[in-house]
Amino acid sequence: MTSNKLLSVSSLKKSFGGLQAVNVDSLEFSENEITSLIGPNGAGKTTFFDLLTKFQNPDQGNIFFEGENVTSFQSYKLARLGMTRTFQLTRVFEKMSVLENMQFSGSSVKNESISRSLIKGKSLNNFEKELEIEVDRILELLNLSHMKYSYARELSGGQKKLLELGRALIRKPKLLLLDEPLAGVNPKLAEEILDIIKNLSIEGINIIMVEHNINAVMKISERVVVMAEGKIIADGEPEAIRNNENVIEAYLGKVNE
Ligand SMILES: Nc1ncnc2c1ncn2[C@@H]1O[C@H](COP(=O)(O)OP(=O)(O)O)[C@@H](O)[C@H]1O
């Protein structure tokens, strides 16, 4: 089986003991879209991201990225192909500066770039300079330039989310998987992060985002996919999803439990 879609999965399953956390028959993502993945707590959204990016292995199923069967690929290889994620609970290095956090992530693309630079006759020194120029560009984009030399632990929760995003961007992703990028962020910064995500999409980075802030989801997404109990229960344009009875029931069901 091949596919010319950006990303597609078939029969993707993961259980924890008796609990079927993810059970997705078939799902495809196209290029140039912001897709939001929503659903009640425990629906399986993070586990789905974990399977896509190989932070966990699926029990069964196939994953295709740009037409290539990547089911057996490990995380680092997927990242190298352009598939990068952020985490619901940020994973920045608290005892490193913002710059060092960025350089650390940049070093994953470094080895390949270094070989390329050397072939082109550039020095290592040049490579370090180029990386720092790119770090500066991204920090500027994220409004974090003034924190460049601060420890990550000095950042606010929202700024840590931004740094996490920056660490993903330094890897030059084609596809960004964002797990709750607005969670715990104040409304003003959330608005800023949304604008940044929108701009990344306009620049050609494909986005799949798990997010609980429904207003934000409706505002920014071209497509909304809804998960409940591991399965996809709805998939469509934001307006249609807002009025979908299965979706309303999935959320209300949880509230009443
Ligand atoms: N490592 C794990 N071990 C056991 N159960 C897990 C594990 N990770 C997730 N789960 C369970 O799988 C279900 C889906 O979790 P998760 O993917 O985190 O949902 P969501 O991100 O949609 O809130 C939940 O019932 C959760 O308790």
Ligand SMILES: [Mg+2]
């Ligand atoms: Mg989650």
